[in-house]
Each structure stands twice: as structure tokens, then as C-alpha cells.
Amino acid sequence: xxxxxxxxxxxxxxxxxxxxxxxxxxxxxxxxxxxxxxxxxxxxxxxxxxxxxxxxxxxxxxxxxxxxxxxxxxxxxxxxxxxxxxxxxxxxxxxxxxxxxxxxxxxxxxxxxxxxxxxxxxxxxxxxxxxxxxxxxxxxxxxxxxxxxxxxxxxxxxxxxxxxxxxxxxxxxxxxxxxxxxxxxxxxxxxxxxxxxxxxxxxxxxxxxxxxxxxxxxxxxxxxxxxxxxxxxxxxxxxxxxxxxxxxxxxxxxxxxxxxxxxxxxxxxxxxxxxxxxxxxxxxxxxxxxxxxxxxxxxxxxxxxxxxxxxxxxxxx
Numbered sequence: 001x002x003x004x005x006x007x008x009x010x011x012x013x014x015x016x017x018x019x020x021x022x023x024x025x026x027x028x029x030x031x032x033x034x035x036x037x038x039x040x041x042x043x044x045x046x047x048x049x050x051x052x053x054x055x056x057x058x059x060x061x062x063x064x065x066x067x068x069x070x071x072x073x074x075x076x077x078x079x080x081x082x083x084x085x086x087x088x089x090x091x092x093x094x095x096x097x098x099x100x101x102x103x104x105x106x107x108x109x110x111x112x113x114x115x116x117x118x119x120x121x122x123x124x125x126x127x128x129x130x131x132x133x134x135x136x137x138x139x140x141x142x143x144x145x146x147x148x149x150x151x152x153x154x155x156x157x158x159x160x161x162x163x164x165x166x167x168x169x170x171x172x173x174x175x176x177x178x179x180x181x182x183x184x185x186x187x188x189x190x191x192x193x194x195x196x197x198x199x200x201x202x203x204x205x206x207x208x209x210x211x212x213x214x215x216x217x218x219x220x221x222x223x224x225x226x227x228x229x230x231x232x233x234x235x236x237x238x239x240x241x242x243x244x245x246x247x248x249x250x251x252x253x254x255x256x257x258x259x260x261x262x263x264x265x266x267x268x269x270x271x272x273x274x275x276x277x278x279x280x281x282x283x284x285x286x287x288x289x290x291x292x293x294x295x296x297x298x299x300x301x302x303x304x305x306x307x308x309x310x311x312x313x314x315x316x317x
Contacts, residue, residue: 025170076089101144105213126238145172153198218285242301
């Protein structure tokens, strides 16, 4: 009985490295309570750190009233004015609940790691922490989970049920055949640029948007969509990576497997060096884009503790 239980615990521990359970994501609610997404300073993982220019909460329409001397003419409600024949002014109030939109990459390349947990598991935990933190702060939570072929979008809603709906969608991962909330949509996608194009359509102006990905496939068109998104939303780029991607191992031949296929990689080959160079260029491109547009840029490795890493990146003591 003892050995059976130990073997079962070992199997569960191994499973948690390659996949994430709903219970694991729910349990993140407690550590998320110590985080603060409203903190102004977000540390850059690159040299020459900078502070993200996070806007305040947005303003939403409240009502229209008769125009009064001194009102800003830019706030005139022309539709009501035309309908009534009398000039009316729009009144606005500050949004109490800010939409938080979390985009999570679940493509095949995210199901990989040489240390720690799979990139997909790390991305799920980071998304869970951000969702719970947003809920603790009274914000609305929505999101986007995308694979190599499809994308599930969840409209921002408030309350604990919105977080659970989002976490369940993450756990479903690439299984887009499972039932979805009637307010959610599933669309076909093929590239990162298509995913980001949909994100610009669904993220409401004034939202804070977190994109958690390894950003494979980042090209000029994808960058254009990111720039368009940043014009109306606060954008935070969260790049997840495995240590092997940034630093190749010592010279030699290495075996990789997914329990179905085996691949032998020669660390001294030109192909391996090109792989490392592509990662470095993608990393530099994201950092440069963030600096030029004053976006927040975070990096997290598969062997990092997501709670400690996020606490540091958010500038907490």
C-alpha cells in the first residue's frame, strides 16, 4: 500500500509538470491576494528598465442632459440633439470595473520544457494569478485561449464565476469541442498575427490586455496588430521561455522525446545555433517594441516560481 501510494504521488507530481488541473488554478486565489495589478512600476527584464504608461480607468457614458453654458462642445450628443431639436450634452462617469483581457498561448510549441514545467503550464499559472488578482480588485475578467488551429474568446465579466469560467477554458486547452458559454466564441486561426488581429477586435478600448506567449511567429503583421492594440489598451507582453532556448547546452548529442517520437539534437550543429539566434532575435524584437511604445514587457522562465516572479515583475517589495 505504501509503495502504491508513493508511486501514485510521483505520477501526480509528474503530471503537474506537463499539464495543469482546475484545482491547481483555483488554489492560486490565495497567493494572488498579495499581488496588485494597479502598481505603477513594472520592471523590465531587459537592461535599461522603464516604467509602463498605464492609463487610468476609462470613462463610460452615463446620461444626456440639456446643454448648459460652459459645457464642452465636444461632448454634445448630436443624436439626441437632432431628435429633440434642443442641444444636449453627454455626461460620463468613471468605470468602476476595468476590463482585464488575458490572452493565453496553448500552441504545440508551448508544450515543451527541459527544466521546471511546460511553458503551457507556466502560462496557465500566470494567467490564473492575473485573473484572481483582477477579481480581488473588482475588475472584469475575460480572455482568449488559442491553439495552432482555433481560438476561444471569453467576454469580460465580473465576479468569481468569471474567473472560474476562464480557468476552465484554460484547462480545456486545445479541446475546442467542449461546450462553451453562450457569450463565448470559437474561431479558426492559423498564425499569431490572426490571433492578435482578433484580439484588437475583441479587447474593448481602455482594457488592460495581458498576452502570455513564447511569441513564436512574431512578424511585421503581428507587430502591427500589437501597435494598433496599444493605441486603445494597456498592453503587457509576458514572454515565457525554457532555459534551453536562451542558452544551448554544452557540445554533444541530446535526446528529446514526447513519449511517441524521439529526436536527437546535435548542440554543436548550425541548426541548433540558428535556433538560439531566432530566440534571441524574437526576444530583442519584443523588448525593442515595448521600449518604443512604452509597453510593459515581462519574461518568465519555466524554472521560475510564477508567484515570486510575478511579485517581482509587478514591483512588489
